[in-house]
Amino acid sequence: MSHKGKNSASSAKGKKPAKSNAESKGEDVLQAVVLADSFQDRFKPFTVEKPRCLLPLANTPLIEYTLEFLAMNGVQEVYIYCGAHTNQVEEYIGRSKWASSSKLSPFSVLQFVRVADARSVGDVLRDMDKRSLVDGDFLLVHGDVVSNLILDDALAAHRKRREASAANIMTMILHSGGPEEHRTKTNGITPVFVVDTKTQRCLHYDEMNPLQSDHYLSMDPAIAEELSTEFEIRADLIDAQIDICTPEVLALWSESFDYELPRRNFLHGVLKDWELNGKMIYAEIFEDGYAARASNLQMYDSISRDILGRWTFPFIPENNVFLKQTFKKHINNVIIETGASHAHDAKLQNSVIGTNTSIGSGSKITNSIIGTGCKIGSNVTLDNSFIWNNTTVGDGTTISKSILAGDVVVGKGCSIPTGSLISYCVQISDNISFSTATVLSTVTSTGKQVTKDINLLGPNSNAAPFFDPEDDELDDEDPSRLQKSLIYSLANFNLSTSSISTFNSDDESDDDNDSNFLSADAAHSSRSRLSSFASDDSAGKMSFHADAVHGLLDALRADSGDFDSAKLEFMGLRLANNASDAMMRKAVATAFTRRAVELVTPEHGGLDASKAAERAFTACKGASKFVNEVGVGGGEPEQIEFILSLQRALQHYSKGQEQQTKSSTLLPAMLQQLYALDILEEEGILGWWEDARAVDGESMAALKEKCKVLVEWLENAEEEDDDDDDSDDDSD
């Protein structure tokens, strides 16, 4: 490989004089485009206040790793797109050694690229194309890449291919991940690459996730027939999304205006349309070295472990690669920066401790990373946790596998369980224990000050549980849900998935496809529930649900308007996406539930539950008819499914709201309303009452319990044989 690489480089040199100036310049100077914003919010709540690329990974902001990686590979010109929190990133880099004004910068050019109203990676790259900043081969990386790969050989191979044909536009740098479970593989979304064994040409790309209904991948038969005689289908690769691109890649982005994601849209699309565009993309698969993206909290955790395990060598704390660090390795793989102190009887193991941090006596710290200026009290137990700068942890507190951001104050004797995320400046009083993983923040997802939750966090607190409304917009089958928490587990998701999915294939056996995604705690959950809409394109499914819910909600919010147009739109969407009945039912249930929940909140008048339910279903002319025809549209089994959908949606949306108590009575109110409107029948409601799925999980059971009165009443009514059929209209 390397031998070939050298040859090609020398041949490139030989040809150079014949070429135009611009091109030869491109060959000499390696350029890089850094996407410091990936238009995702998987690091919430931390990214509400800080950009992802400045979050500390082993006490160093993520962007430093990316820039060191570029410097290591001899990159000369760097263009950074900052996106969210642009000012913070620019200020940070402006003060660092990377700034072009700094004499120490290894880059000859470091330029920020500002793109107005960019909403996706695609928008940024299309803008880059317009500006024509890059004029030769360039590296396209994200601002959260951690890698120690030397790309010389790959670059030379890329150059050689490009010399051979202008259609060879891109080389992806991938890392082999082995057939077995691996912590640094992305959880949730598995990239699948089809690569020609001989030429390394990438023939097909797709993504799979355990939430999708069909556990198979469809490939263009032309791949086998025309493109390749020998190819590998690899689902084991670790994709750090480091690409060597020619400027044609940007041009291709411009041509396809609707591409958003570099992999799922661009790569998939370009490879699929190979006949049309005639472009070829190659994959260099590295067995050595290290490359990964801290693209979500689980990856953040994995990469931190890899740094502790020295896989990212030389980017390990002990080497002090980053300016002004003075780490030293001590016994038990404890890496302590000068200026940190710890009591002699503190037990430290396999951890990183930043400067000016003090650790009290009797504390036990394992596999953790502690930032600078922290105060860890005595008898504290820290396990697998990340504590960023200037955080105080009181005596006797126990923290396991959690992230505590900067300036957090945790009182004495607290207990913070696995998976908790505590954002900047949160204060927690003494002796507070959480039973489950908690996400706390002082601001809401829109950056406003939160009303503090004294019940949960004690009198001295300034924070409240963090609730991201955008979570709801996501389809329940969107795999990005799997990446939002620190702990990867399908267990919780099974519940919510099964709760919305309606067709149960009860004896679906374990699929080989997803068995390797499963963490141990998912194994004993009821995975057979994990199913199953009619097989259609997963992207289409997601957009259908989101679009449909939005459309319906808008119509409902208009209140007085006619519902027919909304119905028309909905049916159009259905046809366009080939949505199944179950999906429609889900969308309808979600939309009405959200409207009802909305009506209970004080901003919308704070109606009581029955009024809200009534308003939601009857305010718009034709809405009830719509629900009857489209949402339920059938006999007892469909009715049961619809109620289940309502219940699940309600469980979802009332979460984290202050009106929890109020909205929990919404279910009986809505059922009653639907009963009154003759949309649901007794059989349906009673059938649901008997259904085992209705008690799937704690909150579901709680919701069901609220309906007890209604059901009892219905049962009585049945016995009394429709004595007072319509009297319930007025009673609440």
Add this chain to the structure above:
Amino acid sequence: MPSVSAGHALDLEKFLKSLKGQALEASINSLISLLKRRQIRGSEPCAIATAHILLQVVARSKWHDVNSLLLNVSRTGRRLVDAQPNELVIGNIVRRVLGLIRDEASEDRGDAGDESASEAPTPTDIVPPASISQQWSSKRFDSASSATVAARPPLVSSYSSINPPKSLFHLLSTSPPTDGDVSPFKTSGASTPTWRGNASQIHALRSEVIDGIEEIKDEISQVDDQIAASAEVQIHPGDLVLVHQPSTTVERFILRAAQKRKFTILIAMAPPRRQHSPENQHAAFRKKLSAAGITVVNVMNGGLMAYMSRVNKVIIGARAVVATGGVVADAGSAAIARAAKEQGAAVVVLNGIYKLSPESPFDESSLIEWGDSSTFVSFSDGPLVSGAEIRTALTELIPPELVDTYITNLGTHSRDHLSSLIADHYKREDADFHIWEEALP
């Protein structure tokens, strides 16, 4: 400039090329980054890079008397040492340069005109300064040039490196106040008035120091040849010689002996790394040996001990030698040295004099460099990555009592002799240059 070599990734060669075009501070920082990122690794490249950058410091930094020059050099040196504390040679080169400056300064001060004029050329005419810049990259293995150097008797050939001790002797006899008992700053401080404002003297000092550093660079580049000169004395016909992961120094040494002697050589190889099949290791070396008619036996580390009873000599290339005589060498050497000691085989350590460090760390672990976990375990082995803690030592310390002979470019030494070598090459006041520098304002 970047088009000269194939890749974009940085290495020593690129760094040396970039020196001319860059500002001094930028060069220092880029070297520090390279050291930290381990893109320059190994004692010889580190020593060469250090010598080059110190040459730049002397030539281009601002200084108007000896004190400020010393300060500049030691400051830069300290940063380099901090960047890669495990490479002792960096500190050694810095000390050599500091000593050189002190020598030249006191020489010039002692007898202003004639002394420096007569003394200075003597060392430089051993190697003409014209060839310095390409010397490292191209001429290292040029046997023609090495033969002339090596043909000299050992003492003469090492003349260049005796230069510092010679001038130290000279210095001791002419100007006693500079002896180590007195703080270096008092003496040089007292002398500053004579220096200040004397541009020509500064200029002379600058060029002399630069010449001196060029000599150090030459010395580094010639070390292998000079060490190889004593090969015939060490290796006897019929010997069974064991080498462990031969470095270029060791290879040259063995190949030189192979020209005259018939012996058998055992090559102890590193444990199989993941990519390189064991057959590929040292292939060129083995080819040359068999061309010379030497029997070569490859032994994996594990099977080594069975052969040990028959081995006459173990030859180990050092990465550095500490003041006590302990040898920092590739991981695996210490076990071999111990086994050799038990079986009565001689342990011979090859080290250029520039690898001999005046430091004697009290903590062995601070000398050992830990490497990349992926050296022996593939990162794609998921269960092993998450389930095992992997430690890869790159170097280890061979205790001094296991070593019989040290061969340097100055000849063959016993352990007891090391201290006088250290005294010859380094000044006492520079031994802890990285500590006293900090005490300054």
